[in-house]
Amino acid sequence: MDSVQFPLSAGTYVINGRKYRRTAYQIKAATDDVTPKFEQFEDTPDVYDDEPSAGCLAPPGLPALKKKIAKAKEVKEAKPESNSTQPTEDERISVIDGKKWIASISVPACFIGKLHGMNRRALNALENDTQCRVKTPRRDENKPCEISSIVRLECVQRCLDRIEIFVDDAKKTARVTHFVALPCDQHEVQENFEVFKQLVLDSEHFDASCKNPQLFTKSPRLHLTLSVVCLFDDVDLQRITESFKVIEEEIKEIMNNKPMIADIQGIDMMNDDPSQVSVIYAKVSGEKIQEVANHLNRRLIELGFAKNEGGDEVKLHMTLMNARYVAQAEKLKKFTFDAKKILEDLKESYFGTFQLTEICLCPLNSNSSSDKFYDKLAVMRLA
Numbered sequence: 001m002d003s004v005q006f007p008l009s010a011g012t013y014v015i016n017g018r019k020y021r022r023t024a025y026q027i028k029a030a031t032d033d034v035t036p037k038f039e040q041f042e043d044t045p046d047v048y049d050d051e052p053s054a055g056c057l058a059p060p061g062l063p064a065l066k067k068k069i070a071k072a073k074e075v076k077e078a079k080p081e082s083n084s085t086q087p088t089e090d091e092r093i094s095v096i097d098g099k100k101w102i103a104s105i106s107v108p109a110c111f112i113g114k115l116h117g118m119n120r121r122a123l124n125a126l127e128n129d130t131q132c133r134v135k136t137p138r139r140d141e142n143k144p145c146e147i148s149s150i151v152r153l154e155c156v157q158r159c160l161d162r163i164e165i166f167v168d169d170a171k172k173t174a175r176v177t178h179f180v181a182l183p184c185d186q187h188e189v190q191e192n193f194e195v196f197k198q199l200v201l202d203s204e205h206f207d208a209s210c211k212n213p214q215l216f217t218k219s220p221r222l223h224l225t226l227s228v229v230c231l232f233d234d235v236d237l238q239r240i241t242e243s244f245k246v247i248e249e250e251i252k253e254i255m256n257n258k259p260m261i262a263d264i265q266g267i268d269m270m271n272d273d274p275s276q277v278s279v280i281y282a283k284v285s286g287e288k289i290q291e292v293a294n295h296l297n298r299r300l301i302e303l304g305f306a307k308n309e310g311g312d313e314v315k316l317h318m319t320l321m322n323a324r325y326v327a328q329a330e331k332l333k334k335f336t337f338d339a340k341k342i343l344e345d346l347k348e349s350y351f352g353t354f355q356l357t358e359i360c361l362c363p364l365n366s367n368s369s370s371d372k373f374y375d376k377l378a379v380m381r382l383a
Helices: 062-078 109-116 118-130 153-173 187-202 234-255 289-302 323-329 340-345
Strands: 012-015 018-021 024-027 037-040 085-087 093-096 100-105 133-135 145-149 178-183 223-229 260-269 279-285 318-322 350-356 358-363 378-381
Touching: 093 153, 100 153, 109 118, 109 153, 118 133, 118 153, 145 153, 178 289, 187 318, 187 350, 223 289, 223 318, 223 358, 234 289, 234 358, 234 378, 260 289, 260 340, 318 323
Parallel strands: none
Antiparallel strands: 012 018, 024 037, 085 093, 093 100, 100 145, 133 145, 178 223, 178 358, 260 279, 260 350, 279 318, 358 378
16 A cells, blocks of 8 residues: 555634635656655635635636726726717607617507507517517506617508507597586586486386486586597696697687576487486587587597597487496496386476586596586686
8 A cells, every 4th residue: 555545534724714624635746756745735715805815825817807807897987878869761760879760659558458468469479570679668657668679760660650550449449538528516406406306216106117216316416418538648638638728718709708508407318218218318408508519529529539429419418317327336237217207297397597617527437426526637617
């Protein structure tokens, strides 16, 4: 056996609380002397900036690597920003350094999910077809969608066009969100409406289907509906608020500085079968009211807020009873009531004569209490 035996257990030493094994490495000298010589090496611990080296050896080349990284960092910080955004022939799109085309487009938050599609498939298909990248805002962010492409200008143009068509189609099929109305919450009108309501509920002559109190409109919320509109975000709300100011001046010209007096008398139904009625309303008459309603509705259609349902004349009405209230409260698919006797016995009911002083924009789903009028998001003053 050799004169030097490899130990079964090596000694250890401690540096900064860490244990290291002391290992002897054998190096043969380039001489004729057969006596083995040994050089002692220390293990290299992990090197940390905040710890003393304690005599440990750093990895070879580490100082040079640190200098190289520091120098690259200094060069990067000293280099001025070269990104410059320039307009293109399409005013919707800008180009950065002639290499990247960018644009932004506003998409209402309620349509973002539909734009994405199931598992983002629809948006992925749009990106692949147009060779663009589309970044959409989060739910809590009020930002436009950002479009970019490094291929060419036409890619961003195609992507913008397709998103604009998507938004336009989505708005056409969306449900209305707000309505424009003339409030009829005067004291006289409310009192006469409550009398009408009690006559229907207390009389034995009327069908039992008319006895549900939920059928009746809340008296503080009586109004004449002039138009229904679709508003999807704050941008739409701001636009229609500004439009109200312009339309207000146009209506005042129609009124010719005269008060607009409404006379509400008589009742009728929306459909043709009095045994299956969905809505009973009070009739409205008065000089200039019909003309003002028609002008307002026409202007809202022109501005893209209201849908053109056909017909140039607004059907003026003050809703008294609505089957939809019962269907919603009792979660029914459909509900109607038999109003034959009501239409015969109470057809000349009088509700009041008063001056109309304002036109309001209101949300369909108002957060205000039912004992007061709907929230007024925008108002036209008529007097």
